[in-house]
Amino acid sequence: MPPTRYTSRAVDPSPLGSPLTLPFSSVVLQNRFMKVAMTERLATWDPDDINASGIPTQQLIDLYGHWGDGGWGTIVTGNIIIDPTHLEAAGNMILASSPLSSLNTQTDPRFIAYQKLAAAGKRGGSVFLAQLNHPGRQTEFALQENPVSASDVQLTKGIGALYAFGKPHAASLDEISHIKAAFVHAAAYLEKAGFDGIQLHAAHGYLLAQFLSPTANLRTDSYGGSLTNRARLIAEIADGVRGATGPDFVLAIKINSVEFQDAGFSTEEAAQLVALLEEHRFDIVELSGGTYESPAWHHKRESTRRREAFFIEFAELVAPHVERARTFITGGIRTVGAMVDALESGLDGVGLGRPSATEPRLPIEILRNGQKGCIKPLVGDTNVLGGEDSWGVGASLAGAHMLQISLNQQPIDPSDQTSIDGFLKGFEKWVAAFPKRSKREVLDHVRIETVKPRPYGVVESSTA
Ligand SMILES: Cc1cc2nc3c(=O)[nH]c(=O)nc-3n(C[C@H](O)[C@H](O)[C@H](O)COP(=O)(O)O)c2cc1C
Known part of the structure; x- marks a missing residue:
């Protein structure tokens, strides 16, 4: 029996199949489908030997090979961690911080594994991006008792209560400078390994989102206070990445369009932020929402339930503030009708998480085989x-x-x-x-x- 699918309104899917040129790298995406980041936890792991941890395994390479055959315009990896002492979870992919000048690209097992991963993800013509992440205070206590964050605000609510994260300390200027360097190093390393670009993870309450958030960032120096200050770390990383990579390297970011939190990062600020991101030459802005403190990967409002995409009402307020960067919306989208609606609302593409794991070939199913909905x-x-x-x-x-x-x-x-x-x-x-x-x-x-x-x-x- 064929699987049961969500039913869609009758709609022509062809807008989803149209190519999209990115404004700064000039890279062309073959269509509007993005397989978004999902932590795989399939890399090597040895808590006593961090040098042997975080290397992509053959299983991970095979997983990305199947997505690579699936017809996606863009494939984003699950979060790759830029600091081995701050993991999102054991089994994460991790990047070594040793300088590129001392890297032996012919023999280094980590580098060779990343090369294979990129080749697998790109083999069907998708643009392959690494999601780079530093979890900040959202790192498990068992792995890091003294996490770093924008300020010393512990995460104790929502999913935070479940995971028992440690109380963070506020990053010193020296630490900020190391964090920046690690993001830039990661981008240059992955470009060398064959990745088309990177996506900064600045959503869902991880370190870059902690800097953006007025509740997690209480700093009074140049990294706290105004939105420009709270976004300074992101802007400096972006400039560093642009300086360390070639002109066709894709720079993307995932941000929240809403946090559903009193005094949290707001939609108005997200609208101001996207204008600032353009100044720092981000090609793609993926709009999501929610944090560990206030999870939101479900419908918070009846009005969005009807439109499927959890954050569509917020994304619609943010998108008009973007002039050149391409905007994608992620979360809850399950029918071709809602996908095409998102494009008609002014967004450039749709991100799909869970459905991409159910059907790695979803874009082919929709564009070539006439499917109108994801498997329900x-x-x-x-x-x-x-x-x-x-x-x-x-x-x-x-x-x-x-x-x-x-x-x-x-x-x-x-x-x-x-x-x-x-x-x-x-x-x-x-x-x-x-x-x-x-x-x-x-x-x-x-x-x-x-x-x-x-x-x-x-x-x-x-x-x-
Ligand atoms: C298993 C799993 C792991 C995830 N890991 C990440 C991650 O590493 N980085 C990230 O930005 N979002 C992560 N997410 C969130 C997704 O990217 C996406 O925003 C969310 O699943 C909503 O989209 P969907 O309704 O299409 O699944 C994860 C989601 C799932 C289901």
């Missing part, structure tokens, strides 16, 4: 809230799918009851193991053990 999962459905439709279940399903693809297996059909029962069994086991996890273990992803794996590319559902 029986759990983790973005249009419903709570219980089996909570963010945690949906995100875990995406993780389980990524794991399957990385093992060259076809991701289970989440609209099929037998398959979803298998996933839920694995999910229960994964949740039970969570508190017992040691520092050595990667949190990894839910394993679906009760459904016989099919080789990648075999698409019938288990009840067929």
Whole structure:
């Protein structure tokens, strides 16, 4: 039986297939689809040997090869960490800070692995971007007890309460300068390895978002106070990256269009920020929303539920302030109707997270095979809230799918009851193991053990 899909209004998908030229790098995206960042946690990990950690594995390379064949205009990796002492999670890809001048590109295993990763992600013509991240205060206590942030404001609410993050210290000017250098080094390193560009992660409450946020950034020096000051770190990184990379290197950023937080980073500020980003020659601005303190990857308003994209009402306020940079919107988009609507609202493209793990070839399905909607999962459905439709279940399903693809297996059909029962069994086991996890273990992803794996590319559902 073919999978069940979200139903869309009748619509011509061809605007989604039109190429897009980026304003500063002049790179051309083959279409408007972006596979957005999703942390894979599939890199090497040894807490006692950070030099052996964070190297892309063959599984990661295979995962990106399948996305590379999927017809995406742009592929963004999951967050790659620029400071080995501040991880988003064990199993993250990490960049070494040793100078490029001493790098042996013929023998260095990390460099060679990144080269293979870029080649796999680009093999179908997608523009391949590395998402660079420093989590700041959002790093697990077990891995870093003394995190750095804009100020010493601890994250204790929302998802923050669940993870028990340490109390951060305010970054010294020396630390800021090291952080900047690490971002710039990472971009130059990855350009050498064959990446088309980078995306700075300045959304969802990570370090660059902590600097932007009036609640996390209480500084009184030139990195705090006005929006220009709070965005200074981003601007200086951007200028550094432009100076260290070639003219056709793509510079992108992911920001929040709204934080749903009292006194948090606001939509008005996001509108001012995009104008500033253009001055620093960002090619692409991806608009998202929410933080660990106030998660928002679901519908907060009835009015957005009707339009699918969680942040569309905010993105529409931000997009008119952008003159040259290309804007993408991410979060909740599931039908071709909503995708085309986003373009008609003035955005240049659509970002897809969870659906890209369910269907790595989604752009081909839509542009060539006439599909009008993403596969509708029986759990983790973005249009419903709570219980089996909570963010945690949906995100875990995406993780389980990524794991399957990385093992060259076809991701289970989440609209099929037998398959979803298998996933839920694995999910229960994964949740039970969570508190017992040691520092050595990667949190990894839910394993679906009760459904016989099919080789990648075999698409019938288990009840067929
Ligand atoms: C498993 C998983 C991991 C994620 N990791 C990242 C990440 O590394 N960086 C990031 O910017 N967003 C991350 N996100 C958020 C997604 O990029 C996206 O903003 C969110 O899933 C909403 O889009 P969607 O409704 O199309 O899934 C992650 C989401 C999922 C499901």
